[in-house]
Amino acid sequence: MALLELERVSKEFGPLAALEEVSLAVEEEEFVAIVGPSGCGKSTLLRIMAGLIPPTSGRVLLEGRALNGVNYETALVFQSFALLPWLTVQANVELGLEARGLRPEERRRKAAFYIDKVGLEGYEEAYPRELSGGMKQRVGLARALAVEPKILLMDEPFSSLDALTAISLRELVLDLWADPQVPVAACVMVTHLIDEAVELADRVVVLSARPGRILKEVRVELPRPRDKRLEAFNGYIDRIFSLMA
Amino acid sequence: MEDKVDPLPNTGVNRIFGLLELLDDRGGREDIYRLADELGYELGELLAVIQAAELLGFLETPGGDVLLLPLGKRAIEGDTNLKKALFKEQLRRLGLFRHLSDYLQAREGQAASREEILEELAHLLPQEDPEQLFETLLNWGRYGELFGYDPDEDRFYLDQLWVSGPARPGGLD
CATH class of the missing domain: 1.10.10.10 (Winged helix-like DNA-binding domain superfamily/Winged helix DNA-binding domain)
Incomplete structure (x- = not known):
């Protein structure tokens, strides 16, 4: 049984069809990337997985059961970080834990653990205004991981960052993915960068232009860490690019 | 010297x-x-x-x-902890970090206000923009867990005691 499954999911916003008959299963221990042209409904798909918006038709199944409402087994990492500027790093990370009813002591303990995991020990009392974009996204990752979701959803998590910072954060995500102490069972990332998808994911789902339909799924059979100089790495990029072109 | x-x-x-x-x-x-x-x-x-x-x-x-x-x-x-440990070890070799460590250790509570650190930076490196230098110093110092800054209390402090003598030439084992 898949961890998360979309069955013929379509989404319309008034007269605008955003997604059309998308069927997709996310398995345990799988890192899935969703790529597609701008406006193809990638982010909408992620929000439907998170239960933040309902599909117009079709079903979302979480471990075989139909999802109605917010999917508490997921946590989202946003492109724009979405930190509260009046809260410190520690308080921003604790925020999701408070919403889930954890006691203050337990909140502090969990937040400290994930702050450490993303390399932000030492920044606990800093405010977002004191942080670079890369450090803000580390906070975003810690906040999402702290609620210990089964499925981590990331919406263009590196696209607000400059090139070198994005490289550093991608490495961090790979380290976290490989870390047995981080209990995330699956990861779904939306990106518009094909090389980013091939670098990180086990499977790349290619969406068409609006309304988004699945054109193809490409399994990336390369061991990690992936060497971008390999012909095979560039072969995957060419293959996915030709599907999108 | x-x-x-x-x-x-x-x-x-x-x-x-x-x-x-x-x-x-x-x-x-x-x-x-x-x-x-x-x-x-x-x-x-x-x-x-x-x-x-x-x-x-x-x-x-x-x-x-x-x-x-x-x-x-x-x-x-290395993993995140090794990256931070190596970064910290290298920071401990830098004159600016060693100077500020000595400066803070000589003070009561081993802490200073932001304004006091800016003055010290302007005195040490008069050609540099002290505000910008403070920002970088704090970013690197927090990552290396050598310096902390509590903006609510306006308190720049030694994150933990670290020896200001020469760092070991071989670095971390």
């Missing part, structure tokens, strides 16, 4: 590690101009990252190239 105090290039920790990763992807050596062009960085912006990584002993710049050193390679191959 007083330490030589160099300014810190105005750049962040993520960029430094990003550059090391990129160099490693390229086999450990790359031309500076090609890198700047490819990354879409202004040359000055990239030079600040290169100078920072060189100051920390992670790379060197023979001719017009950037060359990843074994310490830089070790840092990117």
Whole structure:
């Protein structure tokens, strides 16, 4: 049984069809990337997985059961970080834990653990205004991981960052993915960068232009860490690019 | 004898590690101009990252190239804790960090206000912009867990006691 499954999911916003008959299963221990042209409904798909918006038709199944409402087994990492500027790093990370009813002591303990995991020990009392974009996204990752979701959803998590910072954060995500102490069972990332998808994911789902339909799924059979100089790495990029072109 | 105090290039920790990763992807050596062009960085912006990584002993710049050193390679191959530990060890060798450690240790509560640190920076490095230097110092110091700053209390402090004597030449074991 898949961890998360979309069955013929379509989404319309008034007269605008955003997604059309998308069927997709996310398995345990799988890192899935969703790529597609701008406006193809990638982010909408992620929000439907998170239960933040309902599909117009079709079903979302979480471990075989139909999802109605917010999917508490997921946590989202946003492109724009979405930190509260009046809260410190520690308080921003604790925020999701408070919403889930954890006691203050337990909140502090969990937040400290994930702050450490993303390399932000030492920044606990800093405010977002004191942080670079890369450090803000580390906070975003810690906040999402702290609620210990089964499925981590990331919406263009590196696209607000400059090139070198994005490289550093991608490495961090790979380290976290490989870390047995981080209990995330699956990861779904939306990106518009094909090389980013091939670098990180086990499977790349290619969406068409609006309304988004699945054109193809490409399994990336390369061991990690992936060497971008390999012909095979560039072969995957060419293959996915030709599907999108 | 007083330490030589160099300014810190105005750049962040993520960029430094990003550059090391990129160099490693390229086999450990790359031309500076090609890198700047490819990354879409202004040359000055990239030079600040290169100078920072060189100051920390992670790379060197023979001719017009950037060359990843074994310490830089070790840092990117390590997990987050090793990266932080190596970064901290390298910071402890820098004159500016050693000077501020001595300065704070001599003070009651081993802490100072932001304004006091800005004054000290202006005195030490009069050619530099103290505000910008403070920002970089704090970013690097927090990552290396050497300095902390509580903005609510306006308190810049030694994150933990660290010996201001010479760091061991071999670095971390």
